[in-house]
Amino acid sequence: MPYDDPEPDDPHILVGVSLPGDETVTREMAAAFADEFAQMGFDRDRLLRLFANPFYTGAHAARQLLGDAEITRIVVESLRAYGGRAYVVLDADTEGDEPEAPAARRGKRALRVL
Amino acid sequence: MPSVKNWQLGREMAYPYDARYPDRQFAFVFNINRCIACQSCTMACKSTWTFSKGQEHMWWANVETKPYGGYPRFWDMKILEKLEEANPEGQTWSGGLSEERGKPYGTFDGQTIFEAAQRTLTPDSARVLGYLPTDEEWNSPNIYEDNPVGQKGVRNKLSETGEQLPVHNTWFFYLARICNHCSYPACLAACPRKALYKRPEDGIVLLDQEECRGYRKCVEACPYKKTMYRGNTRTSEKCIACYPRVEGKDPESGGDPMETRCMAACIGQMRMQGLVKLAEDGTWAKDRQNPLYYLVHVAKVALPLYPQFGTQPNGYYIPPRWVPRPYLRQMFGPGVDRAIERYTDPDRELLAVLQLFRRSNKIIFRYEMKEGPKVYEGTLHGKPVTLYNDTVIAYGKTGKELFRTTVEEPVHVRPAIHANSI
Numbered sequence: 231m232p233y234d235d236p237e238p239d240d241p242h243i244l245v246g247v248s249l250p251g252d253e254t255v256t257r258e259m260a261a262a263f264a265d266e267f268a269q270m271g272f273d274r275d276r277l278l279r280l281f282a283n284p285f286y287t288g289a290h291a292a293r294q295l296l297g298d299a300e301i302t303r304i305v306v307e308s309l310r311a312y313g314g315r316a317y318v319v320l321d322a323d324t325e326g327d328e329p330e331a332p333a334a335r336r337g338k339r340a341l342r343v344l
Numbered sequence: 345m346p347s348v349k350n351w352q353l354g355r356e357m358a359y360p361y362d363a364r365y366p367d368r369q370f371a372f373v374f375n376i377n378r379c380i381a382c383q384s385c386t387m388a389c390k391s392t393w394t395f396s397k398g399q400e401h402m403w404w405a406n407v408e409t410k411p412y413g414g415y416p417r418f419w420d421m422k423i424l425e426k427l428e429e430a431n432p433e434g435q436t437w438s439g440g441l442s443e444e445r446g447k448p449y450g451t452f453d454g455q456t457i458f459e460a461a462q463r464t465l466t467p468d469s470a471r472v473l474g475y476l477p478t479d480e481e482w483n484s485p486n487i488y489e490d491n492p493v494g495q496k497g498v499r500n501k502l503s504e505t506g507e508q509l510p511v512h513n514t515w516f517f518y519l520a521r522i523c524n525h526c527s528y529p530a531c532l533a534a535c536p537r538k539a540l541y542k543r544p545e546d547g548i549v550l551l552d553q554e555e556c557r558g559y560r561k562c563v564e565a566c567p568y569k570k571t572m573y574r575g576n577t578r579t580s581e582k583c584i585a586c587y588p589r590v591e592g593k594d595p596e597s598g599g600d601p602m603e604t605r606c607m608a609a610c611i612g613q614m615r616m617q618g619l620v621k622l623a624e625d626g627t628w629a630k631d632r633q634n635p636l637y638y639l640v641h642v643a644k645v646a647l648p649l650y651p652q653f654g655t656q657p658n659g660y661y662i663p664p665r666w667v668p669r670p671y672l673r674q675m676f677g678p679g680v681d682r683a684i685e686r687y688t689d690p691d692r693e694l695l696a697v698l699q700l701f702r703r704s705n706k707i708i709f710r711y712e713m714k715e716g717p718k719v720y721e722g723t724l725h726g727k728p729v730t731l732y733n734d735t736v737i738a739y740g741k742t743g744k745e746l747f748r749t750t751v752e753e754p755v756h757v758r759p760a761i762h763a764n765s766i
Contacts, residue, residue: 261665265724
């Protein structure tokens with residue numbers, strides 16, 4: 231972890247260089263994250279938690295710029311297409327263990343508890 | 345200087361040695377859209393190969409935040425600057441994209457690091473345009489990237505709320521890198537001792553420690569800065585592509601070729617490595633059902649890193665969708681727009697092939713698809729999309745099935761109470 235900001239006169243630090251991150255770029259980034267994680271099996275709650283996590287800086291910055299409503303819209307849109315995976319809970323031998331929100335999926339698959 | 349064919353540049357180019365090609369070539373595809381910079385790959389490599397005294401600064405595999413970061417710092421900015429100085433305003437492409445295997449990105453009209461060296465350096469002193477990074481540039485990977493600045497005077501403590509941490513108010517992405525095991529390695533070209541060589545069986549570039557005298561010409565020449573000097577042995581070292589695994593000698597492999605440690609450790613499922621067949625002229629031989637061939641030459645979603653350097657790197661990247669195109673075109677060449685368009689709106693086969701990433705640690709030599717039912721028809725990001733739950737089957741070197749998976753493969757989870765138990 232660096233403890234100081236970069237020296238402003240360091241010629242190689244990107245000081246004063248314009249690399250704009252406008253709303254379009256940010257929206258595309260948020261959509262990319264939502265699509266990729268939806269394909270990896272993240273459900274709505276996990277995806278929204280990812281955008282709320284300040285240590286996941288890209289997603290968090292997108293949420294700060296676009297707002298909760300827009301992020302939720304993007305997540306729901308991605309899940310509509312890519313959110314069709316079923317969850318299979320392994321080793322479910324404890325009472326009260328509920329699988330992660332299968333109802334939020336497209337509902338095409340029945341849950342199997344092994 | 346002999347002339348060799350560089351298909352990534354769509355033309356012949358100068359290289360200090362005559363062209364010689366292996367039977368198969370070590371190659372990999374990284375999907376940048378999926379990388380979260382968890383550094384699992386970095387640590388897998390570190391804990392396997394570079395944990396000894398004298399190797400503290402070595403990260404054969406690393407992940408850096410672009411556009412801020414680099415390991416060593418500024419590696420790409422510095423070599424791009426040198427090429428621009430050698431050939432001002434001339435580093436351009438022409439001819440447009442094509443579906444042709446020998447010229448998929450058009451023709452590069454500028455100068456490679458070998459050609460620029462002929463014009464700007466004294467031939468006897470150097471064969472490759474490069475530079476030697478300073479100790480300071482090697483010693484702090486990831487400094488000033490997307491990690492927070494700590495409180496002044498307070499060491500080893502993170503902010504408890506997190507939201508207060510400073511963030512970069514612009515776009516960025518994570519670039520995972522290892523040695524590209526180039527077809528025309530700059531390290532090999534530069535070594536006066538001929539200590540570097542490319543293996544005829546798999547194209548892995550190795551550095552013979554017996555022959556090396558630590559002149560650091562390879563460190564200076566490699567444009568990706570993936571050869572590193574070790575002070576206590578006074579020799580240079582580099583990524584060895586985990587060759588015992590690739591050879592199938594890892595006890596876990598049962599004799600089958602396995603992917604490298606950094607690939608196997610990837611929890612983001614963004615890495616796939618293989619061994620592609622080469623034609624006599626060094627282009628990829630047609631191998632339609634090889635997943636790497638499909639991603640690079642059929643779907644054309646995976647692109648080489650800085651092809652204009654001229655080393656014909658064998659690492660390919662699916663570029664990040666959200667990053668401004670001029671930056672990506674500089675980094676991955678003119679194929680960027682086509683790659684992103686196809687990746688953002690994947691067809692049936694591409695979606696199935698993307699499921700092959702990290703389902704097995706064994707190298708996939710061939711895949712087959714079995715069509716499944718239609719599972720979604722609607723729009724995604726304003727475009728019509730139809731998804732099918734196809735099955736994709738992966739085969740190993742001997743033709744034995746490694747695994748099969750579906751586009752909507754069920755996710756297996758442990759209940760929360762056992763989440764971290766083994």
